[in-house]
Amino acid sequence: MITILKSPGSFQLFGLIGSMVAIFGSLIAALAYRGKDGESYSPLNHFISELGEVGVSRLSWIFNISMILAGLCLMLACINLGLMLPGVLGKIAMAVGIVYSIFLCLVGVFPMNKEETHGFVAMSNFRAGLVMVFLFSLAIALQRVDELFLSRWFALAGLPAMLSFAGFLILAPRITEEEDPLKNEEIDRPRVWPLVVVEWLIFVSMVLWFFVIAFGV
Numbered sequence: 001m002i003t004i005l006k007s008p009g010s011f012q013l014f015g016l017i018g019s020m021v022a023i024f025g026s027l028i029a030a031l032a033y034r035g036k037d038g039e040s041y042s043p044l045n046h047f048i049s050e051l052g053e054v055g056v057s058r059l060s061w062i063f064n065i066s067m068i069l070a071g072l073c074l075m076l077a078c079i080n081l082g083l084m085l086p087g088v089l090g091k092i093a094m095a096v097g098i099v100y101s102i103f104l105c106l107v108g109v110f111p112m113n114k115e116e117t118h119g120f121v122a123m124s125n126f127r128a129g130l131v132m133v134f135l136f137s138l139a140i141a142l143q144r145v146d147e148l149f150l151s152r153w154f155a156l157a158g159l160p161a162m163l164s165f166a167g168f169l170i171l172a173p174r175i176t177e178e179e180d181p182l183k184n185e186e187i188d189r190p191r192v193w194p195l196v197v198v199e200w201l202i203f204v205s206m207v208l209w210f211f212v213i214a215f216g217v
Helices: 008-032 048-052 060-084 088-109 115-141 152-174 194-216
Strands: none
Touching (some): 008 048, 008 060, 048 060, 060 088, 060 194, 088 115, 115 152, 115 194
């Protein structure tokens, strides 16, 4: 069992499958999406979680299931990477990665309809994701020469994700209930919503991070 969970091939398998499940689940739900005003989905002004909003998103169940499956796969990928990286730091990153993956699963379990719980698990996922990528990047950068498992240059792969996570966590608290169009009965959705764009940057940069690390192991 330990051998399976300490294998470059297993990391590649779980990391790539988890990423592809998230991509296709989101894409399928987005193509079928029609909002409360009959609008099509746009990554410029629709949050990712809106794809899982039961009663609004036509294929919300596909999106929510894809988040659960992606979380389970990425959890196994994080365990693989943590066990393969030398040193204690990689193991701490692995533990945070497990927490990140659990909250990703919970995003699908508690969709946007369950507002308070969903908000908690989504923000917890973002916070854990930032810490996870930072610690994994640090573990990669600080490998000893005689224990080098992955080129130290791959530590830079985490920068886009870390900046995206940080940007979202900085912007999100500034949105008050009065300023949030989703809180109003008549939604006046901005044409381009910076917070939404940054959230999608998180999605893209995390997928790219798993792909890049999978290429390097």
